[in-house]
Amino acid sequence: MKNSHLIIKLLSMALFALAISACSSTTKVESDLGLKGAPDWVNEGTNILNSKDGRLFHGVGSSSPTGDMALQKSVADDRARAEVAKILSSYMDVVSNDYMSSAKAGGTNISEEAVSRQIKAVTKVNLTGAKIIGNWRDPKTNVIYSIAELDMKQVKNTLAGTQEMNDDLRRYIETSADNIFDRIAKEKK
Numbered sequence: 001m002k003n004s005h006l007i008i009k010l011l012s013m014a015l016f017a018l019a020i021s022a023c024s025s026t027t028k029v030e031s032d033l034g035l036k037g038a039p040d041w042v043n044e045g046t047n048i049l050n051s052k053d054g055r056l057f058h059g060v061g062s063s064s065p066t067g068d069m070a071l072q073k074s075v076a077d078d079r080a081r082a083e084v085a086k087i088l089s090s091y092m093d094v095v096s097n098d099y100m101s102s103a104k105a106g107g108t109n110i111s112e113e114a115v116s117r118q119i120k121a122v123t124k125v126n127l128t129g130a131k132i133i134g135n136w137r138d139p140k141t142n143v144i145y146s147i148a149e150l151d152m153k154q155v156k157n158t159l160a161g162t163q164e165m166n167d168d169l170r171r172y173i174e175t176s177a178d179n180i181f182d183r184i185a186k187e188k189k
Helices: 002-025 040-044 069-105 112-127 152-160 167-188
Strands: 047-051 054-063 131-137 144-151
Touching (some): 040 054, 040 144, 047 069, 047 167, 054 069, 054 167, 069 144, 152 167
Antiparallel strands (some): 047 054, 054 144, 131 144
């Protein structure tokens, strides 16, 4: 029991440190492209947000004209999913670091490599739940923009069903995932 409290404290501290570095260095997209007539999501770019619709990871991708509209849309969709992958990966790094800090603070001896492998596997599985929720073509440039969305509920459901995950890590995520998400979303504003 004492060890798990230490693990949780150490993981929290490490994830906080990672959250700060992740927010400053990874998926930075211009927050206002200034495209007249574009949907808000195009101008806002990739984002993590807590809204009335839930806790959401939004990835925005684009593709210049290729001569094949279907291919161009597919490229924009893939780039939007890649943006979701980046922000989800950054989020899961924060979760992992918070957990590791907490575990170590509680005196638990855990393998950082094992936790990292578990988190990466869960991140890959979750990306299958990212869906394209919109497209927009700029009438002036013919650039196509796509937005992909992944709901935090989907992430948590996937985590709950993962057999390879350490039980302590699973419990930590169940109790802390939303708070970590809210903290990161607030920091990004």
